[in-house]
Ligand SMILES: [Ca+2]
Ligand SMILES: [Ca+2]
């Protein structure tokens with residue numbers, strides 16, 4: 261019966277939708293069934309509009325939907341300064357970057373750069389820390405992540421509760437370069453650099469490393485969270501034994517509350533080991549909300565007023581709330597691919613492999629079986645990432661090492677859903693600091709281990725480049 265449905269379903273879009281809907285009502289569609297269109301297995305959703313990143317996975321049970329919407333509420337709604345009448349929502353600050361997760365992860369999609377000089381830098385984070393120089397300092401980086409700045413800590417918070425001063429305000433200026441493609445087309449690339457406007461403790465000295473980070477889209481993260489370390493390690497090749505120029509390795513990061521180091525998965529440098537810890541770190545660093553994982557307010561020893569400010573409970577975010585938001589970020593559906601049968605898209609898909617993109621943007625995994633997460637288990641997924649660190653060359657380097665990630669290493673970001681970026685937020689900004697204004701620019705910044713891929717694209721014909729971009733747009 262399914263085979264017949266499949267054959268008929270491709271005749272017209274309308275019929276296809278009806279039949280897909282009918283099959284969905286019969287039960288979850290197995291991940292392997294989907295013609296390669298279900299990037300998130302049964303967590304995929306057939307939506308390509310503004311809400312495409314904000315929807316619950318269709319695989320959730322009724323009870324799970326309840327948890328999802330509780331988490332969604334915590335993600336969307338603003339937090340308030342303590343003490344407030346709503347004790348379950350207070351504790352914002354004393355220092356913060358925003359008052360809600362959605363301020364930066366616009367509609368669960370990625371952030372943007374300010375569109376004119378007076379715009380604030382919301383949806384960006386500016387990380388800072390002291391540059392390691394001695395062996396002891398390098399060891400501190402490997403074991404603790406970074407050496408926090410004595411006054412600014414590890415991240416600039418540009419908002420403060422009344423009575424306190426924000427750490428700093430900065431503007432962005434842009435530095436431009438050009439790439440000439442083989443057919444003579446010249447592409448202008450630009451990157452943002454922060455410029456201090458106002459600082460609470462003076463401009464950070466020359467021995468301070470900084471890193472500008474754009475908020476990424478957060479779909480499908482639970483599917484990546486349950487992958488076994490061994491599945492990811494299978495793609496690591498730290499000494500490039502196979503000689504393809506690509507040598508990914510996992511970051512080794514600290515798990516809150518324990519001494520040992522574990523593999524990192526989240527953030528542009530894979531500096532957080534689990535979705536739960538990533539979320540707790542965001543609550544503390546970005547909103548100033550303490551949680552069971554990070555019970556201390558985010559105040560440096562120098563910031564006396566910060567440490568004396570009223571709090572919204574200890575911790576401010578309960579264990580249940582952290583679980584709810586983690587469930588939410590684990591179960592946002594992955595948009596189904598579009599136009600997969602378009603000849604240009606198929607050509608682009610072949611070029612993606614030929615150019616070596618899939619050497620880092622890994623196409624397929626099967627998620628393991630996890631008893632407590634049946635909806636995420638046993639799914640064939642297409643995240644287009646290996647979750648490993650790669651040296652991406654000098655142009656992308658931030659020169660700020662974090663744990664074992666060097667200043668030029670970055671985690672391969674997942675590409676699923678990337679083709680809907682502009683549909684969801686109305687804007688396009690790619691790469692860790694949002695510097696790329698379209699997908700071609702994002703590719704042209706690749707270097708280091710991705711040098712051969714970039715060279716392939718530089719020397720490709722205009723038609724091949726268009727096909728590669730059309731493929732990315734179909735993800
Ligand atoms: Ca707080
Ligand atoms: Ca800070």
Ligand SMILES: [Ca+2]
Pocket residue numbers: 497500501502503504505506507
């Ligand atoms: Ca290799």
